[in-house]
Amino acid sequence: MNTPSRAEVEPRRSAELVRPSLRRAGPVAVYDTVTEGMTGRQFLRTRRWFALIASAFIFAVACGFLANWQFDRGQQASADNSIVATNFAATPLPIEQALPTLGSYDPSQSWQRVSIAGEYRSDDELVARNRSNGGENGFEVLTPLQLANGSVFLVDRGWVAPSANDPLAPGSIPPAPTGTVEVAVQLRPSEAPQGSATAAGNQITSITLSRVQQEIGGDLAGAFYTGAYGVLTAQSPAAGAGLAPIQTTMPVEDIGTHYSYAIQWMFFGLLGFVALGLGMRSEFRRLNSDDPEERERAADRLRKRAKKPFTDEELEDEEIDGFLPLTRWGIAGGTARAISSPISAPAPSSAPAAVQSPEVFVLEAPPEPRPER
Template identity: 65%
Template structure:
């Protein structure tokens, strides 16, 4: 008969027999906590544990997290500052008296960001044959088309005017509804200057439809001496326009500033939370390593007394109804006094040294 190894016998004594369809379950462990020792901070007292590499890493991580949060807070603050500056420009330009186009835009490529939403007066004739439609444009949450019509000045130059927005056709959502013709003859319009847009959309130009008001591309499409620095969003004109187009901007636009400053405060708060969490971890480690210190014991007793003096919360009362009791520490008692002493797990060498000479352990037991 072949004798089974001791490890096999020990395994059989530690695991209950497995039933059909079930995994093997380990036998119940002895009651009571098991002592666990930290070899990194063992023997340290006071705040000496902060000089270990582990805590160096924790502190460095908290500092790095704070630096990232401060960087993001500064980024949001700069965005808020830029939004405030943009709003100031719009407020100064939106309702100001119109400026002649040759004064506002001395050359075809002229435009400065400080001229955003500036009111400009232009006199000329609409070139209806070169009219274009910009697809996928939103107005009040609805999707539709913007109609841009070239306006030829007396010197032959061409200024692009965005005459308004129109809904899609009821029969074909990819095409605009009926577009009213622009005024005939010489007209004087007042527009708000807007910069040339970046090329948008991936689709190619289809008929008179374009994906964005990119003025250099518009110049290539219609030809001639086109103003490529800015175009005009129609505000009013001397000859009343025919009904059918909706003006795109009827009130002064503003950028949201408060959100950026709110995010700035939040990121700074997150940086403080990181250091707060680090401080809590330091305090917890200090209390554990100095639990035998009389002063620390006195402070722990005082904490238990203050905690026991507080009224029970609804959650604690609910737990008492379910479990039938509240933890002893909640009443101001000592958890250490109520719990059995920790079971110290000795290494095999120590066990062998404590065993009397000539006595061998039972089969399957260390």
């Protein structure tokens, strides 16, 4: 082992950085069989970088499609809200005018008010289970209403809570009025089928009108409205209390969420190019680390970083730990602390000390004692 000379030991005792190469950290023994030896931006012509660039463009296109999809959903929600706002409080139309055929229904008729006169067929009453009202699951009571011309229209009379004795069964349901009644309803489309096609007793899982027609059976072939059913808003004469109304306020679809997602997808698409650019910059700096111009740029970046004021986090770490990592100045390993003014170098036998360098203040321990030969 070679004994360090006095000229090497003295600077160490005064806390100086003997080797300038320690002032910045660089990649050590980093080899890439594809790009090693390349200079400038030649690495961009490799297959790997072609793939990365293509991936960034494909990702951006996918994000663009998703952003456009969310934007379209936002526009559709806005159009739906406009339709509901027009229909919700409009004057009721006679059912013959609103639904000229048994299968009639158009999305523009969502929540349209309709007036009907007829008699309830209470014996054919059904209940739809797993229906929420105010955060509680219960049942919706569905009673067919037979018109004077013999056709039958399904009326959703309201919501009832589960029975106290059996949560799988509805509670007490007030009977529908007898005789001729006049009702005002709001149109809703037939629901998509879900669950079992067979009703358990008089319970169904979805208000799918074709299934309801099959469940009721009897003389309804060719006489049942299968395009839409109605949510009751008023009737005369009134029924007994016990059913909660289905919809008391105008439903509004959330538009902002769709537009927010559209903006997020566009941001993600741009973020892919940002990541690609950062990767290109990092690779360029690595491959051109020996280029004089790039080394000068790296030194300039290091000088700017060293001149930045200490952050609150760094000051807090220095106060707690008594030192800062030298990575702030591009030095791999070691610690440092900031001082407000230059101080003189301590005597050789003293503890570690800090001195002012042209750019940073570095704290370095004295070398371990070596046996003299």
